[in-house]
Amino acid sequence: MRSVMVVCVLYPRFELLAALGDRRALLSEPAALAPEAGREQMIGEVSAPAEAFGVVPGMRLGEAMSRCPALRLVPPDPEGVRSLWNAVLDRLEAIGAQVESDRAGAAFFESAGLRGLHGGDLAGVLAAARRALGPGARLGAAPCRFAAHAAALQARPRRRQSVVVEERAARDFLAPLPVSLLRTRPELQALPEVFERLGIRTLGEVAALPSRAVAERFGHPGLLALDLARGRDTALEPRRPPEPVAERLELPEAASGQQLERALELLVARVLARRERRGRSLRALAVSARFVAGGTWRAAVTLRQASADPERIRLVLGPRLAELPAPAESLGLEVEAFGPPAHDQGRLLDEAAEVRRGRLGEAVRQARQAAGAEAALKVLDVDPGSRIPERRAVLAPFPD
Amino acid sequence: MRALGTPKPAAVEADERGVPAAVDALAVDSVREEWIVEDRWWTGSPLRRRYFELVLVDGRNVVVFRDLVGGSWFLQRA
Numbered sequence: 001m002r003s004v005m006v007v008c009v010l011y012p013r014f015e016l017l018a019a020l021g022d023r024r025a026l027l028s029e030p031a032a033l034a035p036e037a038g039r040e041q042m043i044g045e046v047s048a049p050a051e052a053f054g055v056v057p058g059m060r061l062g063e064a065m066s067r068c069p070a071l072r073l074v075p076p077d078p079e080g081v082r083s084l085w086n087a088v089l090d091r092l093e094a095i096g097a098q099v100e101s102d103r104a105g106a107a108f109f110e111s112a113g114l115r116g117l118h119g120g121d122l123a124g125v126l127a128a129a130r131r132a133l134g135p136g137a138r139l140g141a142a143p144c145r146f147a148a149h150a151a152a153l154q155a156r157p158r159r160r161q162s163v164v165v166e167e168r169a170a171r172d173f174l175a176p177l178p179v180s181l182l183r184t185r186p187e188l189q190a191l192p193e194v195f196e197r198l199g200i201r202t203l204g205e206v207a208a209l210p211s212r213a214v215a216e217r218f219g220h221p222g223l224l225a226l227d228l229a230r231g232r233d234t235a236l237e238p239r240r241p242p243e244p245v246a247e248r249l250e251l252p253e254a255a256s257g258q259q260l261e262r263a264l265e266l267l268v269a270r271v272l273a274r275r276e277r278r279g280r281s282l283r284a285l286a287v288s289a290r291f292v293a294g295g296t297w298r299a300a301v302t303l304r305q306a307s308a309d310p311e312r313i314r315l316v317l318g319p320r321l322a323e324l325p326a327p328a329e330s331l332g333l334e335v336e337a338f339g340p341p342a343h344d345q346g347r348l349l350d351e352a353a354e355v356r357r358g359r360l361g362e363a364v365r366q367a368r369q370a371a372g373a374e375a376a377l378k379v380l381d382v383d384p385g386s387r388i389p390e391r392r393a394v395l396a397p398f399p400d
Numbered sequence: 401m402r403a404l405g406t407p408k409p410a411a412v413e414a415d416e417r418g419v420p421a422a423v424d425a426l427a428v429d430s431v432r433e434e435w436i437v438e439d440r441w442w443t444g445s446p447l448r449r450r451y452f453e454l455v456l457v458d459g460r461n462v463v464v465f466r467d468l469v470g471g472s473w474f475l476q477r478a
Binding site (some may be wrong): 004102377379380387388389390391394395396 | 401402403404405406426447454476
């Protein structure tokens with residue numbers, strides 16, 4: 001049986017690099033991505049000189065500035081990052097890779113299916129990926145995602161060498177590495193600090209812990225950390241081929257208020273008129289803006305119910321425009337996910353009670369999805385006249 | 401399915417007649433009503449409760465009962 005090898009493509013500080021554009025010289029100075037407008041006041045990726053001052057991504061802006069008063073803040077460019085990163089993923093898909101990527105700067109794919117296309121071995125696949133990506137990418141390969149990521153961190157792009165960890169060597173390779181590496185998984189952000197407080201400093205020490213004790217003390221995150229430290233990881237989930245349906249409108253002058261709402265109305269109409277939609281409803285959209293003073297802004301919105309009704313879509317997106325922190329020179333709208341073909345037909349008769357029941361059922365289903373099976377209950381009278389209060393009524397699941 | 405209004409243990413101080421004087425460290429202002437419930441006396445696990453509807457000094461109306469079988473006090477929405 002051919003073993004599974006996962007390749008990791010890593011671009012450290014991708015978001016910062018994308019935001020800097022042709023001002024990359026700033027990377028040799030203390031610099032950090034400024035907090036996104038309207039979000040928590042925490043800085044994004046930081047340059048190496050900023051790290052030397054103890055400034056790390058996710059730090060509060062005030063603390064970062066007090067640690068490094070000369071820190072230069074770079075306006076984030078979520079639109080630019082998305083577009084550049086999609087180009088990277090497209091290039092990987094062009095060599096036949098099925099790519100998984102949850103965040104800009106790190107992508108993973110399995111090499112097994114590509115060997116036949118690129119020389120029959122892993123080295124051929126890595127060479128093809130390097131040719132497709134050009135300089136700057138760090139490549140690592142290992143039997144699982146986490147180990148491949150650790151391998152890519154050790155690769156040196158200037159030497160154009162990839163780090164490959166053989167199947168049986170993954171656990172030994174990970175053993176001396178620090179537990180802080182677990183932070184590469186969003187669900188394990190808090191765990192390394194706890195491990196360090198307990199005196200557990202390397203992944204080897206984590207791997208040596210008994211599973212039962214880890215499960216009892218740390219629950220699911222602990223078991224995931226244990227699996228990762230032992231060289232095991234979940235299977236990759238490659239992205240679905242994107243169907244880019246986007247519209248952008250240049251605004252003649254710095255627009256706000258009613259003008260922005262008009263622009264949004266026009267964008268919604270244009271997106272709904274696109275042939276690629278093929279009658280499908282829209283499930284998730286992203287509204288974006290480019291500011292007059294530089295920088296971009298992006299807000300993703302998932303509709304409670306997939307819809308192709310322009311009025312309903314405008315009602316959902318409209319309030320987001322109020323979050324725009326600065327005058328915009330252009331406004332964009334992109335479909336992030338399609339729903340089923342528009343199927344909710346208008347009713348011939350006015351059946352208000354039926355409509356109300358349908359809406360209530362939908363609300364109950366959504367509440368259960370978000371908060372569990374007991375999110376919606378109803379009081380059921382069992383013996384209302386009982387002299388013993390706890391026998392009078394019970395809570396029963398609300399019928400959706 | 402979950403029963404509603406299940407009794408919850410309470411810290412009740414009673415006087416020598418067994419009438420509550422304080423509930424969860426709050427003094428009782430007045431006793432509005434008192435009654436006894438006896439049920440399932442024909443089974444091996446009979447139910448005997450002495451209920452009191454009270455007004456506390458903070459103005460709250462509460463219902464407590466003493467389990468005459470086990471001797472403990474409980475709060476209950478009656």
